[in-house]
Amino acid sequence: MGLKQALLSSGRFRQVKEGMDLLRILNILLFKRAFAKQPPIFLNIEPTTRCNIRCKICGNREYPEEKKTDLSLIQFKSILRQFPDLKFLCLTGGGEPLLNKDLTAMIRFAKERKVHTGIVSNGTLLNKEMAKEMLETKIDWISFSVDSADKKNFEEIRQGACFGEVIGNIEYFRRQVSRNCLIAKGYAPDISFVFVAMRENIEELPEVIRLAYSIGVKKVFVYKVRASLQGSSSKDDFESGISLKLARAVRVKSISKARELNIDLIFKDFFHARVKKKGCHVPWIASYITSQGYVCPCCVLYDYDMVNFGNVLEEDFSSIWNNQAYKDFRRQFKGNNMPSYCRECTFYRDIYSNINTRFFNFLNICNNFIRAERKPLENADYRRI
Numbered sequence: 030m031g032l033k034q035a036l037l038s039s040g041r042f043r044q045v046k047e048g049m050d051l052l053r054i055l056n057i058l059l060f061k062r063a064f065a066k067q068p069p070i071f072l073n074i075e076p077t078t079r080c081n082i083r084c085k086i087c088g089n090r091e092y093p094e095e096k097k098t099d100l101s102l103i104q105f106k107s108i109l110r111q112f113p114d115l116k117f118l119c120l121t122g123g124g125e126p127l128l129n130k131d132l133t134a135m136i137r138f139a140k141e142r143k144v145h146t147g148i149v150s151n152g153t154l155l156n157k158e159m160a161k162e163m164l165e166t167k168i169d170w171i172s173f174s175v176d177s178a179d180k181k182n183f184e185e186i187r188q189g190a191c192f193g194e195v196i197g198n199i200e201y202f203r204r205q206v207s208r209n210c211l212i213a214k215g216y217a218p219d220i221s222f223v224f225v226a227m228r229e230n231i232e233e234l235p236e237v238i239r240l241a242y243s244i245g246v247k248k249v250f251v252y253k254v255r256a257s258l259q260g261s262s263s264k265d266d267f268e269s270g271i272s273l274k275l276a277r278a279v280r281v282k283s284i285s286k287a288r289e290l291n292i293d294l295i296f297k298d299f300f301h302a303r304v305k306k307k308g309c310h311v312p313w314i315a316s317y318i319t320s321q322g323y324v325c326p327c328c329v330l331y332d333y334d335m336v337n338f339g340n341v342l343e344e345d346f347s348s349i350w351n352n353q354a355y356k357d358f359r360r361q362f363k364g365n366n367m368p369s370y371c372r373e374c375t376f377y378r379d380i381y382s383n384i385n386t387r388f389f390n391f392l393n394i395c396n397n398f399i400r401a402e403r404k405p406l407e408n409a410d411y412r413r414i
């Protein structure tokens with residue numbers, strides 16, 4: 030019996046492989062060579078660039094018609110087959126994923142390949158039938174964009190969405206998750222809110238936390254407005270006027286509210302003023318594929334007219350991942366020569382803001398990495414609801 034078979038039969042193979050993969054990731058994060066030995070472990074695949082609403086913070090409003098396309102199921106499968114060791118997949122991009130009629134088939138395909146899979150949705154299309162279909166896919170997580178607990182403000186930011194309908198859909202889905210969790214031996218997708226902080230809503234964060242609690246959602250992510258807004262909008266249109274004093278006061282209030290209600294509140298560090306150490310690990314461990322097949326750097330830089338490294342529907346990803354353009358892009362992060370659009374990015378400015386957050390970020394990657402290997406997801410919280 031060979032060593033591999035011996036490890037497999039003793040059940041240790043997976044742990045050994047996990048350990049090796051983690052060491053490789055650590056090596057990548059420490060040395061960041063232009064040539065990336067390991068293929069990405071995180072992937073964004075954009076099922077569609079179409080959207081049914083027009084959020085004021087989104088570049089989708091200004092997309093020309095020819096850019097509004099869906100990825101087909103055949104294309105999706107041919108792409109995913111090129112990533113045999115993929116760990117995490119976010120099936121979301123510059124559009125509403127539920128508009129792609131093949132979305133649930135895509136999720137099922139990814140889950141069959143043991144990829145930890147989730148979507149970010151505006152929640153408008155998650156009706157009862159879709160909620161049932163979605164649970165049947167065994168999706169791992171769904172994040173819903175909820176930037177306000179006030180109907181008027183919500184509908185002003187998420188133009189075209191109806192506040193009551195969206196919250197009703199999320200609540201119904203959450204209830205089905207609890208019900209399903211009892212039946213399906215603990216399977217429960219992770220449900221969260223994504224709050225994009227801007228001048229118009231920043232003071233509402235504690236109320237959004239309360240809203241999450243009231244409908245049984247136990248996690249709230251707080252993001253900044255994206256660095257790469259397209260068209261006539263700019264980040265400053267949404268952020269100017271937010272003083273550090275106000276931001277800190279909101280942060281303190283929100284943390285206290287989240288503690289009181291036992292909500293997991295995750296800041297993508299909107300509120301840190303001083304950036305001591307800058308950097309971004311994304312070009313080494315993640316990639317983004319548009320619905321037209323273009324390979325872009327990340328979920329911030331997904332406009333293929335701005336930057337792309339090739340098209341995965343025309344050539345194999347393995348020949349794109351370390352082509353000259355990708356390596357040149359990575360090199361720019363050495364010695365502070367990164368592209369101007371990266372300088373304003375949350376990942377670049379904040380996540381690696383000091384050695385402690387760098388270390389904890391790495392621990393977080395490890396934790397997610399290991400959790401992705403352990404299925405089905407056990408979620409005691411949902412069983413209690």
Ligand code: SF4
Binds near residue numbers: 084124150
């Ligand atoms: S729901 Fe998402 S894709 Fe659609 S307009 Fe809003 S932010 Fe953009």
Ligand code: SF4
Binds near residue numbers: 312330372
């Ligand atoms: S700094 Fe931001 S925009 Fe640039 S590659 Fe990293 S995640 Fe993408």
